[in-house]
Amino acid sequence: MADQDQEPGHVRPRTAVLTRGFDPHLSLGSARPAVFRSSTYVFASPEAAERAFAITTGKIKPADGERADLTYSRFSHPNAEILEDQIVPLEAGARHAAVFNSGMAAIMTAFFAYARPDATIVYTTPLYGGTTGLIHTFLEPFGVRGIPVRAGDTEGIDAAIRAARNCCIVYLETPANPTMTMTDLERASAAAAAHPDHPVVMVDNTFLGPTFQHPMLWGADIVLYSATKYLSGFSDMLGGVALTKSPEMIQKLRSRRSMFGNILQPDECWMLVGRLPTVALRMNRQSKNAQRLAEALNGHPKLTRVLYPTLFTDPEQKRIYAKQCDYPGGIFSIEFAGGKPAAFEFLRHLHIARSAVSLGGVETLTCHPKSTTHSGMSQQELAESGVTDGLVRLSAGIEDWRDLLADFEQALAAVA
Numbered sequence: 277m278a279d280q281d282q283e284p285g286h287v288r289p290r291t292a293v294l295t296r297g298f299d300p301h302l303s304l305g306s307a308r309p310a311v312f313r314s315s316t317y318v319f320a321s322p323e324a325a326e327r328a329f330a331i332t333t334g335k336i337k338p339a340d341g342e343r344a345d346l347t348y349s350r351f352s353h354p355n356a357e358i359l360e361d362q363i364v365p366l367e368a369g370a371r372h373a374a375v376f377n378s379g380m381a382a383i384m385t386a387f388f389a390y391a392r393p394d395a396t397i398v399y400t401t402p403l404y405g406g407t408t409g410l411i412h413t414f415l416e417p418f419g420v421r422g423i424p425v426r427a428g429d430t431e432g433i434d435a436a437i438r439a440a441r442n443c444c445i446v447y448l449e450t451p452a453n454p455t456m457t458m459t460d461l462e463r464a465s466a467a468a469a470a471h472p473d474h475p476v477v478m479v480d481n482t483f484l485g486p487t488f489q490h491p492m493l494w495g496a497d498i499v500l501y502s503a504t505k506y507l508s509g510f511s512d513m514l515g516g517v518a519l520t521k522s523p524e525m526i527q528k529l530r531s532r533r534s535m536f537g538n539i540l541q542p543d544e545c546w547m548l549v550g551r552l553p554t555v556a557l558r559m560n561r562q563s564k565n566a567q568r569l570a571e572a573l574n575g576h577p578k579l580t581r582v583l584y585p586t587l588f589t590d591p592e593q594k595r596i597y598a599k600q601c602d603y604p605g606g607i608f609s610i611e612f613a614g615g616k617p618a619a620f621e622f623l624r625h626l627h628i629a630r631s632a633v634s635l636g637g638v639e640t641l642t643c644h645p646k647s648t649t650h651s652g653m654s655q656q657e658l659a660e661s662g663v664t665d666g667l668v669r670l671s672a673g674i675e676d677w678r679d680l681l682a683d684f685e686q687a688l689a690a691v692a
Contacts, residue, residue: 289365293552297361311546312354317346334531351534355545362552363507363517367485367499369492370519372526374533375545379482379502380406381538382516386498387411387445388536389528390476393419396440399447400427400459402661404480405650407449420444426660427452428593430460437467437475444473448496449480450489454609454645454669455662456583458596465495476525482506482636487559488603492521498529503540505636506606509551509558513544558638558674562606565640565680566672570608572681578618578691580666584608607635609645612666618691619644619668625687628679635671640680642670 287295303310319325324345330336331344332351338344346352360373367373376382387410391397397411401424411422425436427450437446446468450459461479468477478498479491482505491499501507503515520526533539540548570584585597585604597604612618623631629640633649643649650663658664672680 289368290553290556292365293362296365297358298549309355309358309546309549311542313542314353315349317348319345332534334527349542350537350539352530352539353542353545355542355549356539359540359545359549359552362549363486364519366487366552366555367492367519368490369521370499371521372523373517373519374526374529375503375540375548376516376518376533377538377540377544378514379500379504379516380410381536382500382502382518383407383480384410385529385532385536385538386478386500386518387415389525389532390444391415391418391420392442392444395419395442395444396421396423397445397447398423398425398433398436398440398443398475399445400425400433400449400452401657402427402452402455402650402653402663403447403449404453405652407447407480408650408657409652424657424660427455427457427459428590428596430463430592430596433459433464434467437464437471440471440473440475442473443468443471443475446475446477447480448477448491451483451585451605451607452661453483454583454607454650454667456585456607456609457662458585458593458601460596461491461494461496461600469495483607484601484603484605487556488563488605489601492519494600497522498525503548504634506559506562507552507555507636508548509555509636509638511632511634511637511639511641513547515540515544515548559606560603561674562636562672563603565674565677566606566608566670567604568677569670569672569681569684573610573684573688576688578613578688580611580613582608582610606672607669608672609667609669611664612668612691614666614691616644616647616665619666621691622668622687625690626683627686628675628683629670635669637671638674640671640673640675642668645669 328345331338425433468475476497479496481499482502499519501517574582588594629642632641633643
């Protein structure tokens with residue numbers, strides 16, 4: 277990410293991610309954090325136990341700079357606190373973080389912290405299929421109605437937020453998965469701020485954050501991640517993160533996390549702490565690879581379109597990208613003129629790129645969203661969102677881009 281102006285007494289994000297939140301003297305001088313596998317923690321006194329539980333449960337507020345003593349690992353543990361401290365400087369505008377055992381756990385916890393019966397959630401579509409399912413399958417029976425609006429429809433999103441009755445959440449995924457359609461975060465946040473219900477603006481920033489897009493600078497309240505993807509980067513663990521600038525919001529999220537028991541476990545926290553310093557390095561390489569590949573494949577006779585920010589032709593999409601993104605990122609999608617048979621034939625003939633769901637790993641991954649990640653959407657939702665039979669999503673890894681291009685070209689040649 278670009279350097280921020282350095283505040284007095286503070287270091288820049290690339291330094292903070294390696295230095296804050298961990299005191300080697302508390303780990304017998306270990307240069308890097310140890311793994312603390314403990315379910316419970318010893319109190320210095322009964323009074324200390326009482327105060328720790330009062331702060332953890334929200335009965336009292338901690339003093340400035342005070343952190344509650346650890347009580348029980350369902351609430352928090354040393355590796356979670358270290359990870360939460362070290363991830364904050366990577367997200368411009370954030371002050372607090374909470375870590376979860378998956379991206380969906382982070383999203384679910386955020387929804388349950390702010391959704392309420394007889395309320396509405398305005399959300400952009402397409403969304404990750406799990407999020408769509410959470411809204412329609414799980415929340416709607418509890419009386420929470422979802423209002424979908426096409427991603428990138430700036431005027432339509434504004435109108436939907438203004439008209440939403442008892443609006444509790446505005447949920448944005450930008451770029452949209454898998455169409456790469458971008459939504460104006462500043463406009464949507466302003467519309468939410470003007471709404472009499474003051475809905476909480478949540479942004480799934482997994483595709484471009486924390487390196488290339490910074491939603492809190494445009495007014496978002498909570499930024500959410502599947503840490504499984506770029507933050508981890510090696511396709512070998514699950515994790516989720518929620519970040520905010522508000523101490524009240526983070527307390528609410530942590531309170532729900534304690535109730536649900538979906539905190540990220542110590543070993544995974546330890547793994548993720550070791551990978552945070554390389555997030556920007558990996559994402560920059562992946563973005564360069566994706567841009568070279570997308571632009572090289574653009575115009576191929578077997579493809580109807582290549583979806584990638586540098587290839588946007590719509591003026592509104594070009595405006596949003598230029599305004600709120602630093603670089604285009606490592607994800608792009610291609611659409612085959614031959615529909616599903618052509619898409620499947622392409623996937624079948626790949627040698628280097630691997631056919632698998634998920635994204636953001638150091639290896640290149642490809643998938644057919646309509647039959648996998650977005651298969652839970654209705655036919656109407658799929659059609660309205662542009663998730664077609666011929667669409668294939670690609671997540672560029674850090675391989676040599678020329679080898680990847682050769683792999684894609686030979687697979688395209690095999691398509692009838």
